[in-house]
Amino acid sequence: MFSVTILGxxxxxxxxxxxPTSQVVSTNHHTFLVDCGEGAQIQMMKYKIRxxxxxxxxxxxxxxxxxxxxxxxxxxxxxxxxxxxxxxxSPGPLKEIIELQLKAGETLMPYQLFFHSIQNAxxxxxxxxxxxxCFKTTHRIECYGFKFTxxxxxxxxxxxxxxxxxxxxxxYERLKEGADYTRQNGEVIKNEWVTEAAPHEKIxxxxxxxxxxxxxxxYIKGADLVYHETTYLDNKREIAESRFHSTxxxxxxxxxxxxxxxxxxxxxxxxxxxLDDFETEAREVFENTFIATEGVSYFx
Amino acid sequence: MFSVTILGxxxxxxxxxxxPTSQVVSTNHHTFLVDCGEGAQIQMMKYKIRxxxxxxxxxxxxxxxxxxxxxxxxxxxxxxxxxxxxxxxSPGPLKEIIELQLKAGETLMPYQLFFHSIQNAxxxxxxxxxxxxCFKTTHRIECYGFKFTxxxxxxxxxxxxxxxxxxxxxxYERLKEGADYTRQNGEVIKNEWVTEAAPHEKIxxxxxxxxxxxxxxxYIKGADLVYHETTYLDNKREIAESRFHSTxxxxxxxxxxxxxxxxxxxxxxxxxxxLDDFETEAREVFENTFIATEGVSYFx
Numbered sequence: 001m002f003s004v005t006i007l008g009x010x011x012x013x014x015x016x017x018x019x020p021t022s023q024v025v026s027t028n029h030h031t032f033l034v035d036c037g038e039g040a041q042i043q044m045m046k047y048k049i050r051x052x053x054x055x056x057x058x059x060x061x062x063x064x065x066x067x068x069x070x071x072x073x074x075x076x077x078x079x080x081x082x083x084x085x086x087x088x089x090s091p092g093p094l095k096e097i098i099e100l101q102l103k104a105g106e107t108l109m110p111y112q113l114f115f116h117s118i119q120n121a122x123x124x125x126x127x128x129x130x131x132x133x134c135f136k137t138t139h140r141i142e143c144y145g146f147k148f149t150x151x152x153x154x155x156x157x158x159x160x161x162x163x164x165x166x167x168x169x170x171x172y173e174r175l176k177e178g179a180d181y182t183r184q185n186g187e188v189i190k191n192e193w194v195t196e197a198a199p200h201e202k203i204x205x206x207x208x209x210x211x212x213x214x215x216x217x218x219y220i221k222g223a224d225l226v227y228h229e230t231t232y233l234d235n236k237r238e239i240a241e242s243r244f245h246s247t248x249x250x251x252x253x254x255x256x257x258x259x260x261x262x263x264x265x266x267x268x269x270x271x272x273x274x275l276d277d278f279e280t281e282a283r284e285v286f287e288n289t290f291i292a293t294e295g296v297s298y299f300x
Numbered sequence: 301m302f303s304v305t306i307l308g309x310x311x312x313x314x315x316x317x318x319x320p321t322s323q324v325v326s327t328n329h330h331t332f333l334v335d336c337g338e339g340a341q342i343q344m345m346k347y348k349i350r351x352x353x354x355x356x357x358x359x360x361x362x363x364x365x366x367x368x369x370x371x372x373x374x375x376x377x378x379x380x381x382x383x384x385x386x387x388x389x390s391p392g393p394l395k396e397i398i399e400l401q402l403k404a405g406e407t408l409m410p411y412q413l414f415f416h417s418i419q420n421a422x423x424x425x426x427x428x429x430x431x432x433x434c435f436k437t438t439h440r441i442e443c444y445g446f447k448f449t450x451x452x453x454x455x456x457x458x459x460x461x462x463x464x465x466x467x468x469x470x471x472y473e474r475l476k477e478g479a480d481y482t483r484q485n486g487e488v489i490k491n492e493w494v495t496e497a498a499p500h501e502k503i504x505x506x507x508x509x510x511x512x513x514x515x516x517x518x519y520i521k522g523a524d525l526v527y528h529e530t531t532y533l534d535n536k537r538e539i540a541e542s543r544f545h546s547t548x549x550x551x552x553x554x555x556x557x558x559x560x561x562x563x564x565x566x567x568x569x570x571x572x573x574x575l576d577d578f579e580t581e582a583r584e585v586f587e588n589t590f591i592a593t594e595g596v597s598y599f600x
Contacts, residue, residue, distance in 0.1 A: 013376045014342050020372075038372040039339045042314050062404040064375045072320075072338040072368045076313045092404050100400060104362040104392050106441050141406050 002027040002150055004204055004225065005297040006266065007043040011231050011245075012065040014039070015270035019294060020065035023227070024049050025148055025204065026297075029129055033057040033073075034146060034206050040069035041076055047295045052082060056125065058132070059090035060208035061143035067094065071101050074113065082111045089116045089124050089134070091142045118144055121219075135219040137210030140244040145207040147219060150300070153198035161194040204300045205260075209267065211241060212250035217258045225300045226260045227292060229267035230278055248278045252285035266292035302327040302450055304504055304525065305597040306566065307343040311531050311545075312365040314339070315570035319594060320365035323527070324349050325448055325504065326597075329429055333357040333373075334446060334506050340369035341376055347595045352382060356425065358432070359390035360508035361443035367394065371401050374413065382411045389416045389424050389434070391442045418444055421519075435519040437510035440544040445507040447519060450600070453498035461494040504600045505560075509567065511541060512550035517558045525600045526560045527592060529567035530578055548578045552585035566592035 003026050008019030020037025024044070031053035033040070044051050051073070059067050067090070077086065088094065095115035102109070116124070118134055121144075125132040129151055134144040154176035162172075167181050167189060175181065181189040203223040207216060210229065220226050231245035240247050248265060255263040263286055265278055272278075275291050282289035290298070303326050308319030320337025324344070331353035333340070344351050351373070359367050367390070377386065388394065395415035402409070416424070418434055421444075425432040429451055434444040454476035462472075467481050467489065475481065481489040505520040507528045520526050531545035540547050548565060555563040563586055565578055572578075575591050582589035590598070 013379050014345065019342070038369065039342055042319070042339055045314065062401075063407075064371055064401065064405055068368075068372045068375075068401075069338065071364055075364045075368075079313050093400070094404075097397075097400055097404060100393070100397055101362075101364065101368075104394075104397060104441075105364060107364075141404075 001299055002148070002202065002204070003297045003299050004227070004264070005047065005049065006264075006292045006294050007040050007047065007049075008037050009266035009268060009292045009294055010065075011229075011267045011269050012063065013270040016273055018268065018270075019043055020068070021060075021267060022069065023206065023292075024054075027130055027150060029127075030055055032132070032148070035060055035066040036069040036073060037065045038068040038072075041073045043294065051077070052080070052084075054086070055084070056087045056089070056132075058124070058134075058146050059088065059094060060137075060145065060206070061139060061141055062090065062092040062094060062097075063141065063209065066209070070094075071098055074098060074109075075102070075105075075107060077111065078107065078109045085112045085114060087114045087116060089118055091118045091144060133219075135216070137208045137216065138213045138244065139209045139211065143208045143210065145205060145210070145216070145219065147206075147223070148204045148300075150202040152201040155191070155195035155198055157195050165189050165194055167194065202300045209244065210246060211244045212246050212254065214254070214257070216254060220254075220258045220260060222259055224261040225264065225298060226255055226258070226262070227264040227266065228254060230265040230282065231267050231269045233272075233277055233281055248281040249285055252282035252289055255286045255289070261288065262298075263289040264292040264298060265289060301599055302448070302502065302504070303597045303599050304527070304564070305347065305349065306564075306592045306594050307340050307347065307349075308337045309566035309568060309592045309594055310365075311529075311567045311569050312363065313570045316573050318568065318570075319343055320368070321360075321567060322369065323506065323592075324354075327430055327450060329427075330355055332432070332448070335360055335366040336369040336373060337365045338368040338372075341373045343594070351377070352380070352384075354386070355384070356387045356389070356432075358424070358434075358446050359388065359394060360437075360445065360506070361439060361441055362390065362392040362394060362397075363441065363509065366509070370394075371398055374398060374409075375402070375405075375407060377411065378407065378409045385412045385414060387414045387416060389418055391418045391444060433519075435516070437508045437516065438513045438544065439509045439511065443508045443510065445505060445510070445516070445519065447506075447523070448504045448600075450502040452501040455491070455495040455498055457495050465489050465494055467494065502600045509544065510546060511544045512546050512554065514554070514557070516554060520554075520558045520560060522559055524561040525564065525598060526555055526558070526562070527564040527566065528554060530565040530582065531567050531569045533572075533577055533581055548581040549585055552582035552589055555586045555589070561588065562598075563589040564592040564598060565589060 007022035010018035022040035228251035307322035310318035322340035528551035534549040
């Protein structure tokens with residue numbers, strides 16, 4: 001199980017105490033930051049996020065409301081004495097942008113900063129327990145979504161049963177992987193007799209900024225939790241399309257087509273003071289929809 | 301009379317709900333922004349500052365806590381449909397930094413942005429009613445303070461008295477400038493008989509980031525209000541000096557030497573949760589000292 005904590009749910013111009021996009025994805029082993037709008041570090045303090053644990057930052061695209069908080073966060077890490085590496089993934093010239101600012105301030109970092117340039121859909125990180133992939137969305141500039149998969153755990157051995165069946169300890173690893181055990185006399189001990197299935201792998205998909213784009217279905221299919229932008233209500237569908245954004249109804253339609261578990265919506269235009277209508281509109285199409293609320297953690 | 305509103309009073313790492321440096325200087329004719337740390341635009345909304353009125357921005361130096369909020373503010377102005385020119389003054393490659401970010405987002409502005417490079421002490425703006433000058437401070441990188449002078453108003457004509465003395469209307473402008481009136485018969489009408497003095501010119505001096513620097517006295521001498529950084533208390537004087545910052549006592553000593561009216565202190569290190577000691581320490585040397593408090597306007 002892992003979680004997503006919302007730091008900002010607004011679109012470009014901050015308003016009504018809503019902040020530009022940023023989210024923290026926390027697992028037992030990692031703290032990831034997804035986008036980093038202005039004020040993200042201040043929101044982290046407000047919501048008691050342990051900033052120092054952030055190891056990887058994924059930036060969907062280089063519109064300011066998704067990365068203008070990054071230079072401040074990086075600098076604060078340095079001033080706070082961070083020594084662990086920091087990995088930043090993004091399309092576009094983010095490295096040049098950050099390095100130019102650090103150079104202007106003659107700022108030396110006590111830690112190493114690694115920039116990873118995203119140029120295509122693919123796997124960004126593949127570790128024992130977590131995989132992070134990116135996929136292209138349809139926005140005014142190059143933009144990516146991110147898919148976080150907490151890998152399926154090994155099967156769980158039932159201590160009493162393996163004793164009863166007298167299976168040697170050297171075979172335990174194979175059992176966890178799902179193998180049957182065959183005795184020298186040919187007798188087969190079926191794996192499911194002595195192990196229990198682990199929970200299925202958990203998936204969170206973050207769809208960045210995007211126009212309604214049906215091809216995203218194949219990336220987010222079956223995800224437990226999906227975040228999709230809904231900059232506008234559906235009566236502003238034309239504006240949404242012209243600006244490469246989505247409406248609440250469109251996000252819900254995509255969630256329904258992809259058969260996801262739960263839909264989070266955000267990136268609301270500053271023209272909307274109240275957000276209730278976004279939830280109402282989306283729920284007409286996809287019941288399990290929720291407003292991405294700042295400071296709230298959603299479990300995957 | 302004009303005013304200074306504090307948007308941020310902390311040093312580089314935001315803490316205890318204190319924000320990095322930014323101030324608004326408001327006159328009847330202008331709204332100036334002085335430094336623009338991360339979150340400045342959000343603070344402006346919180347304190348109901350009319351952002352759209354800002355015409356000139358003065359950046360003291362290119363450490364992030366003094367300008368990381370600028371790209372967001374500039375972008376928001378564009379999204380809000382601003383059409384009036386914006387003038388930005390700073391040392392260092394600020395133009396390159398901002399333009400690289402706007403280019404990465406393929407952002408076109410509906411208004412004109414003018415960058416003015418500060419390379420020496422001097423006059424930045426000289427208008428009928430307001431003059432803005434800059435002076436060099438002593439910091440780790442090139443840094444400037446700013447001096448705002450609301451020019452002396454013309455003398456005020458007493459309508460009854462000029463009638464009584466029968467002075468022709470063509471001479472009124474000279475009267476406002478302080479000239480005596482001489483009749484054809486040689487009789488002199490003293491200016492002070494028919495006019496009243498205007499209030500003296502008002503001065504606000506913002507000292508940027510700086511080590512204790514006695515040469516600043518000549519720039520801030522006699523100012524009505526001075527803002528001076530006090531990153532540390534005086535028992536951290538060595539740290540302050542090594543980092544090109546000042547202590548509370550040092551700021552007060554400078555204010556006393558310069559004979560200023562009132563001293564505002566800020567840019568507090570995140571190591572201090574409470575700020576009372578800063579005021580206490582400074583007041584031992586210079587009584588009229590106040591903590592620069594976020595959201596508060598100080599009249600000059």
